[in-house]
Amino acid sequence: MSSWFSPDTAPQAGASSDDVRQASAAAHAAQARRRERIAQGHLLFIALVVLAPLVAYPLLRLVLLSLSGAHGLTLDAYAKFFSNPDARGVIGTTVWILAASAGIASVLGVALAALLFFKPFPGASLVTRFLELFVAFPSFLVAFTLIFLYGSQGSVSIGLQRLLNLQQPPLDFLFGAGGVILAEVVFYAPFVVRPTLASFALIDLRLVEAARSLGANASMVALRVILPLAWPGIAAGTILCFLLTLNEFGILLVLGSAHLVTLPVAIYSSATVDLDLPTAAAGAVVMLAMSLSLYALYRRVNRRSLQGVSRGR
Incomplete structure (x- = not known):
């Protein structure tokens, strides 16, 4: 049958x-x-x-x-959070640290991906594999590595001090905004490299060769041909970098100073030091709204990128 x-x-x-x-x-x-x-x-x-x-x-x-209060549901925690001048300063610090770290990491990641794809060199595939492995490392490990290298007692700092016969170590920038931005750039740039490489791989290289044969120089080819074709993937990787950097906590906890308080650190302090759980929860909800907004933008851009791939096929 x-x-x-x-x-x-x-x-x-x-x-x-x-x-x-x-x-x-x-x-x-x-x-x-x-x-x-x-x-x-x-x-x-x-x-x-x-x-x-x-x-x-x-x-x-x-x-x-x-939303909890002594007499039921209330918005007092949000009012306290937004009316506090320190909270507004925390949000400002969070935004500028985010813009500096994620912005530099995005530019560096795109440039590194372009170098690996369009100007391959011996060992480029090994570098790509290392970057893929690097994203699995915990972020605080990067912070401690930078301390061991560039801290006031780090090997590079001590080496420069002995080489230049200085009385004090010449490098003293890690515990503050400079160290946080450096660590976040080092850690999150590889998150931009991979989607950018995938976006470059979808480009028809015959278009690049045609532009070069018509007399376009390298900058014109990059801006007029490669960037418009690879933009959805680059944008998706950049937004993902901003999203992950916004929620970073380990690097801030290790390298942040008392004068560099961002939203994750402020939420942690409110919950564990001040024991003000409603205010900490209000800050967490604000941060969650920011993260979900970035994630929605990432999904939209990524969907457009996938649609472009399907049309190209």
Whole structure:
């Protein structure tokens, strides 16, 4: 008996071809409904067992905590957060550290990806593999590595002091904005390299050769040909870099000073030092809104990038 038919839907002797086709269609429709019910059951299981206790419930508790007060639900925590001059300064510090770190990391990542793709050198593939592995490192490890190298007692600083016969170590910038920006640039630039390389790989290199044959120099080819074609992937990698840098905490905890308080550090201090959980929750909700906004922008840009890939195929 053919595997197209189940015992219940097998054609009877003398059945017409129309009856056979209808029975086959009914069997396939029943199998499709069963697969859909199974998939819905799996999705419901994931939602109830994984997403609800690990994602939805903590977020709901966070929002409710930010709205809690002595007499029920209130917006006092948000009013206290936004009316506090220190909080406004914290948000300003967070924004400029984010702009400097993610901006430099994005430019460096795109430039490094262009060098690896368009000007390959011996060992370029090894560098690419190392950058892929580098993103798996914890961020605070980068901070400690920079301390061991460029701190006041680091090997590079001590070496320069002995070489130049100085009384004091010449490098003393890590514990502050300079060190935080340097560490975040070093750590997050590889997050831009990979999507940029993938975007470059989709470019038809015949267009680049055609532009060069028409007399375009390297800068014109980069700005007029490569950048417009690779822009969706570059933008997606840049937004991802901004999103990850916004939520960075380990580097700030290791290299940040008392004068460099960003939003993650302020939330941590409110919760653990001041024991003001509603205010800390309000700050966390504000940071969550910023992160979700960047993530929504990332998804939109990434979707446009994928649509461009599908059209190119």
